[in-house]
Every structure is written in structure tokens, then in C-alpha cells.
Amino acid sequence: MRETAMLEESDVYYPENLFPKFPKQHSELAALVEHGEAAELQAAIERVFSDAADRGLSHVFLSGEDLCTATSAGGVKRLAEAVSGVFDAVSIVLVLRRKNDYLLSHLNHYFRHHRDAVAIRNFDSFMKFSPRDTVARWSAAFGDDAVTVFPYDSPTGDGSFLGRFFSAILNVPLTETAIKASANANASFDLLSAIVVNEAVKTLPEFDLTDVNLAYLDAFRHARGRMPVFESDIASFVNNLFPDADWVIDGSADLTRTPPAANPLGPAAARNYLHALSDFFATLRALYCSDQPDMPLGRGDIVTAYRAFLGRPPDRDELNRLVAARKTLPALRQMIVDSPEFRRVHREKLNAAGLNLPALDISLTATETQQHAMFDHLRGNWNRDGGEARSVIPRPGRDASDAAPAARDDAHPATGAEELNDLRQTLARAGRSLADIHRMVDFGCGSGGFTIKAAEEVEEVVGIDVSAARLEDAAAAARRWDIDNITWVEKNGLAPGDVAPYDAWYSRFMLQYGPPPLIERWLREGLGGVRDGGVAIFQVPTYSVNYHFSVESYLENADEQAPFRMHCLCQPRIFEILDEMSYKILEVRDDNAVDIPRHWVSSTFVAERRLTEKPLAEFE
Known part of the structure; x- marks a missing residue:
């Protein structure tokens, strides 16, 4: 965590x-203090002291959520005894909110975390916290001078709590980025959502608070909407259930001050709140309500479908007509997809990136050491993340995170029939056929569906892949189908391997996963093994909107990148490579290998090697 590093810089x-449940916070400290064994508490205190000393740090910061509300006088005394023989000095900082805000926050917490659906009228018997008694309890154990009351709310109304706390108590200037990150991580529910969870969700047998919390955080990621007037009224009611005297503490700000009257949400905030709230409720429906495809859609679902498919809401007459027609989801989806408007809106060709796009900034110069580092990183990702799913190179319509072979068998020859037919037609357009190929390399063969199918028509096939697991699957499938004319080769380094010469070099869904220097290296390696008169058929992305590549940046941030991030190599560079290696281009076609047509261009190249012509060209 960046915040821990900032703290360590300040000693x-x-x-x-x-603690095991929440490793980045200390909310379990209260339970240990109140209910744990004295020896266990002592060991935890000594451990943090020792860890700090090992780092050369002289201060330890423990943030004990619920220590105020859940710790008895006996628990406070046990904590005082545990730290007294270890630390030279101890400071206790009790963070207190204004009464009104504190009670509303805990009512919210009560609605969500109590195991049963609860009512506001039960809250006063549940809520036992007295700030005045708490300060007295901690002062009795640690001394008046050791206890500080720090207001959660700024007396002047400016500055976040975290920023003020870290600066005043720890003398650490916390950055705005860290403050926002912490605030997002601990976002609380608005009261209306908490009430819905309390009465309509908690009673369901499959209720899981973790799922609900994640759904709320996702929905309200970009909104902090609430209904301020409603929450203010509820807070006022709850506030009157508890005496102000418990919140009067000498030397502290006025914790009983009533906040000013709340104003309703403005139009922008109201829209943001409604959007987030509807997302949250939609997720709850998906989590806890079974699909009912035959049920007529409501107005909200129809509007959502129109926006998703057509980029606009339906007008009022359309909406009324569709509601009256009692359209189900399958019927509405088919109606929209079949409409002329849908075809007009989505008039996207295979790769529709425009001709007005700028040139890409791609660095291709990489040392041998850097290329080794790139390959090792890629191979590690493929073997780690692709190993469980036994999937390294996704075939059309499949993802590298697809199910394991038990759920689907990519190595079945039938899965390669369509791809082999594509190759057959591609060769025919170039005036060639599979009969011209006696030895062929499939670079990035995966689990061998295409490779095995090709071996039925080509005398000898070599399947190359970086994943040993996929090659094992492929070899096993070949044996099942009595195919014995395939050699399987694991690509476990940058060395080219001893597979040349061959009549055809084929690659699809492989080059796109290598950074540009490796794409070029693999191209040169594969193209270099083709015999005079042989062909190369390979697919590679040649443009991506906003794509750029720096060798140094890639290696510095390798561990933060998605394991199957795609890359591209621009067409002019590929043309240069083909020319340098004595190839005549027979065909270049945009393809659908990368199905993101507005942002990526993927191309399939077909080229014939003509070694006998190269000397004449050079002589001229």
C-alpha cells in the first residue's frame, strides 16, 4: 500500500x-482485546513492536475500529497492561463524530449487518454507546494526558477527516489520491438502499452481504448520491432517542450541534443518484431473482434495451406501444436486431477503424536481454493463467479464460475444420492448394484442433506452442484420432528451433500476444524457414487506436499488465520484412481475428517466397 510507505517515511x-479476515486493517483488534486470551493479545503487541524495530521505525500505528463501542473497562485495562511493558509511550486517539451523523451512520450499519430484518424502534436498545463514558474509561486506564479526542467532522467545515487526522496526529501529509482511494474503499450505503437490504434482501435464504456490498460499490463508484431531506428527517428522529448529555465532553467541539436543514438534490445529482440506484437494484435482481424470459418487460427494461442496442431511448409512443404489446426480452431483442435502424446504427465492416487515424509510436529496438525478459514474462503468464484453463491461444469465439478441457475439447479436429476451409480458400485465391504443401508449420497451434485437421491433408505438420499443457492436450488428441504425422514442439525460449525447411508457415491468434519486437523476431524466424516457392499465411494486428509501445515502459510495468494484452505491428514494417526476406505479397486482407472493429485492425498476409528472384533484383 502506498499509504504504508508514506507512513514509514515518517518513522x-x-x-x-x-489479522486474517481483513489483512489491511485492524478491525479485529476490538474482538481480541475484549474476548481474546491475554497471552494472545500480548503476543500481537510484541509482534508489531518487533516488526517495527526490524524496519528501524520507532512508532506503531494501530487503527482499532469498534474499540470505542465494543470494549469494556476490563478490555481497555487488558490492552493497557499489554502495551505498558513494550512501548515507552502510548497515545490513545478517540475519533468521534457529531451525534446526529454518528447515529445515522450506525442506523445504516444496523440495517445492513443485523442478522434479522430490524425496525428503527429497536435501535435505541441496540445502541449502547456513550462517548462521555468511553473517554472516562480510556482515561482511567491510560491517563488523561494519553487520551485525545479528535473530531471526525471539521470544526471549520473544510478538509477531509483522513487528511486532518494524518496531518495532526501522525504528522504525515496524506495525498488527495490516497484520501480518495480510502474513501471509495469504505463507502457506506445511502439510507434508502440500506432499508431495502434490511427488509427485502436479508430475508432471502441466499443473501450474502459481501455480494451486496460489492454490488453497491460498483453501482455507486461514480456517484455519492443520497436523499438528504429523507436522511435528515430520519436522523432527527433517531437523535431524539438519545440524551445529549452523553455527547458533551470537556475540551471537545460541540458534538450535539444540529446540522443545518438539508436541501433536496439538484437535477445533476438527482440523475446521478437515480442512475446508480437503478444499477444497484438491477444487480440485486440479477443476484436474487430468477430469470423469467417469458415475462413481459417493464418500461425500464425496454428503455435500457433501446439505449444498449440503438443508442437512444424510445419515444413515448414507442414505449407505450411496446408495453401494450407485452414484449418479452427475447422478442424485443429480435425485433431490435432485425430492424433497419439497428443495421444502420451498426453498419460496421470487419475492421472499420477510419482512414484518418494517426501513425503509431512503436519502438522495435530491443536488446537480446530485453527480448529474453519479454518472452519470459509472456511465457510465465501463459503457463500460469492459461494453464488452469489449458488455453493459451484463443480460437475464434473463445477466450483464454474458457473452461478446462473437461468442459470443452478444443483439440477435436472438428474445431479446426472451419479454419482449414478458410486456409483452403485463401490458397485458392493465390493460385495455390493444400496439395502443393508437403511440410507445414502451425505457429501457435494451441490444443491442436486446426493442426490435426490440417494433418489429414498435409504429409507432415509441425505444431509449435509456448504452452506445454496445450501441447500435451494436442498430442493426446492426435493419438485418439490416429494422427501420427505431426511433430509437437514447445516454444520455450528465443532460439529458433530445428524445424526448417517447410513449404508453408501458418500462424493465427499467436503473433498478436507478443510485444512488437517479438512479433518481428517470430516473423523473421518463421519466414526464414520457408523453402523457395513456399508460402507464408499469418495473421497479426496492424493498427490499434491509441496504441503505443516502449520497450522500457513495457518491462518496467510488465507485472501490472493484463496477461493476454494484445499488440500490433504496422503494415509498412511487415512489408519491409517480407521484402528483405524475398517474399512476393499475394494477398493482404483485413480479418475478424480481433473483434473490436472500431479500435483494432487485424490483417492476414499471404506471401510467396521467391529466393531465385532476389539476386536479380539486387543486381538491378
Whole structure:
């Protein structure tokens, strides 16, 4: 965590992994203090002291959520005894919110976390916290001078709590980025959503609060909407259930001050709130309500479908007509897809990136050491992330995270029949046929569906892949289908391997996963093994909107990148390589290998090697 590093720069140690349930926070400290064994508590305190000393740090920061509300006088005394023989000095900082806001927050928490659906009238018996008694309890154990009351709310109304706390208590200037990250991670529900969870979701047998929390955070990621007037009224009612005297503490800001009257949401905030709230409820429906494809759609679903498919909401007459027609989801989807408007809106050809796009900034110069590092990183990702699914190179319509072979068998020859037919037609357009090919290399063969099918018509086939797991699947499938004219080769390094010469070099869905220097290296390696008169058929992305590549940046940030990130090599560079290696281009076609046509261009190249012509060209 960046925040822990910032603290350590200021001689403060924040222990992580101290508790198992929430390794980055100390909310379990309250339970340990109140209910744990004295020896266990002592061991935890000594451990954080030792860890701080090992780092050369002289201060330890423990953030004990619920220590105020859940710790008895006996628990506070146990904590005081545990730290007294370890640390030279101890400071206790009790963070207190204004009464009104604190009670509303805990009512919200009560609605969500109590195991049963609860009512507001039960809240006063549940809520036992007295700030005045809490300060007295901690002062009795640690001394008045050791206890500080820090207001959660700014007396002047400016500055976030985290920023003020870190600056005043720890002398650490917390960045705005860190403050926003922490605030997002701990976002609380708006009260209306909490009430819905309390009464309509918690009672369901499959209710899971973690799923609900994640759904809320996703829906409200870009909105902090609430209904301020409603929440203000509820807070006022709850506030009157508890005496103000418990919140009067000498030397502290006025914690009983009533906030000013709330104003309703403005139009922009109201729209943001409605959007987030509808997303949250839609997720709850998906989590806890079974699909009912035969049920007529409501107005909201119809509007959502129109926006998703057509980029606009239906007008009022359309909406009324569709509601009256009682359209189901399958019927509405088919109606929209079959409409002239849908075809007009989605008039996208295979690769529709426009001709007005700028040139790409792609660095191709990489040392041998850098190329080794790139390959090792890629191979590690493929073997780690692709190993479980036994899938490294996705075939059309498949993803590298697809199910394991038990759920689908990509190595079945039938899966390669369509791809082999594409190759057959591609060769025919170039005046060639499979009969011209006696030895062929499939670079990036995956689990061998295409390779095995090709071996039925080509005398000898070599399948190359970086995944040993996929090659094992492929070899096993070949044996099942009595195919014995394939050699399987694991690509486990940058060395070219001893597979040349051959009549055809074929690659699809492989080159796109290598950074540009490796794409060029693999191209040169594969093209270099083709016999005079042989052909190369390969697919590679040649443009991506906003794509750029720097060798140094790639290696510095390799671990943060998606394991199957795609790359491209521009057509002019590929033409140069083909020319340098004595190839005549027979065909270049945009293809559908990368099905993101507005942002990517993927091309299939067909080229014939003509070694006997090269000397004449050079002589001229």
C-alpha cells in the first residue's frame, strides 16, 4: 500500500497481515482485546513492536475500529497492561463524530449487518454507546494526558477527516489520491438502499452481504448520491432517542450541534443518484431473482434495451406501444436486431477503424536481454493463467479464460475444420492448394484442433506452442484420432528451433500476444524457414487506436499488465520484412481475428517466397 510507505517515511509503522479476515486493517483488534486470551493479545503487541524495530521505525500505528463501542473497562485495562511493558509511550486517539451523523451512520450499519430484518424502534436498545463514558474509561486506564479526542467532522467545515487526522496526529501529509482511494474503499450505503437490504434482501435464504456490498460499490463508484431531506428527517428522529448529555465532553467541539436543514438534490445529482440506484437494484435482481424470459418487460427494461442496442431511448409512443404489446426480452431483442435502424446504427465492416487515424509510436529496438525478459514474462503468464484453463491461444469465439478441457475439447479436429476451409480458400485465391504443401508449420497451434485437421491433408505438420499443457492436450488428441504425422514442439525460449525447411508457415491468434519486437523476431524466424516457392499465411494486428509501445515502459510495468494484452505491428514494417526476406505479397486482407472493429485492425498476409528472384533484383 502506498499509504504504508508514506507512513514509514515518517518513522511510523502500520502493520499489515496482523489479522486474517481483513489483512489491511485492524478491525479485529476490538474482538481480541475484549474476548481474546491475554497471552494472545500480548503476543500481537510484541509482534508489531518487533516488526517495527526490524524496519528501524520507532512508532506503531494501530487503527482499532469498534474499540470505542465494543470494549469494556476490563478490555481497555487488558490492552493497557499489554502495551505498558513494550512501548515507552502510548497515545490513545478517540475519533468521534457529531451525534446526529454518528447515529445515522450506525442506523445504516444496523440495517445492513443485523442478522434479522430490524425496525428503527429497536435501535435505541441496540445502541449502547456513550462517548462521555468511553473517554472516562480510556482515561482511567491510560491517563488523561494519553487520551485525545479528535473530531471526525471539521470544526471549520473544510478538509477531509483522513487528511486532518494524518496531518495532526501522525504528522504525515496524506495525498488527495490516497484520501480518495480510502474513501471509495469504505463507502457506506445511502439510507434508502440500506432499508431495502434490511427488509427485502436479508430475508432471502441466499443473501450474502459481501455480494451486496460489492454490488453497491460498483453501482455507486461514480456517484455519492443520497436523499438528504429523507436522511435528515430520519436522523432527527433517531437523535431524539438519545440524551445529549452523553455527547458533551470537556475540551471537545460541540458534538450535539444540529446540522443545518438539508436541501433536496439538484437535477445533476438527482440523475446521478437515480442512475446508480437503478444499477444497484438491477444487480440485486440479477443476484436474487430468477430469470423469467417469458415475462413481459417493464418500461425500464425496454428503455435500457433501446439505449444498449440503438443508442437512444424510445419515444413515448414507442414505449407505450411496446408495453401494450407485452414484449418479452427475447422478442424485443429480435425485433431490435432485425430492424433497419439497428443495421444502420451498426453498419460496421470487419475492421472499420477510419482512414484518418494517426501513425503509431512503436519502438522495435530491443536488446537480446530485453527480448529474453519479454518472452519470459509472456511465457510465465501463459503457463500460469492459461494453464488452469489449458488455453493459451484463443480460437475464434473463445477466450483464454474458457473452461478446462473437461468442459470443452478444443483439440477435436472438428474445431479446426472451419479454419482449414478458410486456409483452403485463401490458397485458392493465390493460385495455390493444400496439395502443393508437403511440410507445414502451425505457429501457435494451441490444443491442436486446426493442426490435426490440417494433418489429414498435409504429409507432415509441425505444431509449435509456448504452452506445454496445450501441447500435451494436442498430442493426446492426435493419438485418439490416429494422427501420427505431426511433430509437437514447445516454444520455450528465443532460439529458433530445428524445424526448417517447410513449404508453408501458418500462424493465427499467436503473433498478436507478443510485444512488437517479438512479433518481428517470430516473423523473421518463421519466414526464414520457408523453402523457395513456399508460402507464408499469418495473421497479426496492424493498427490499434491509441496504441503505443516502449520497450522500457513495457518491462518496467510488465507485472501490472493484463496477461493476454494484445499488440500490433504496422503494415509498412511487415512489408519491409517480407521484402528483405524475398517474399512476393499475394494477398493482404483485413480479418475478424480481433473483434473490436472500431479500435483494432487485424490483417492476414499471404506471401510467396521467391529466393531465385532476389539476386536479380539486387543486381538491378
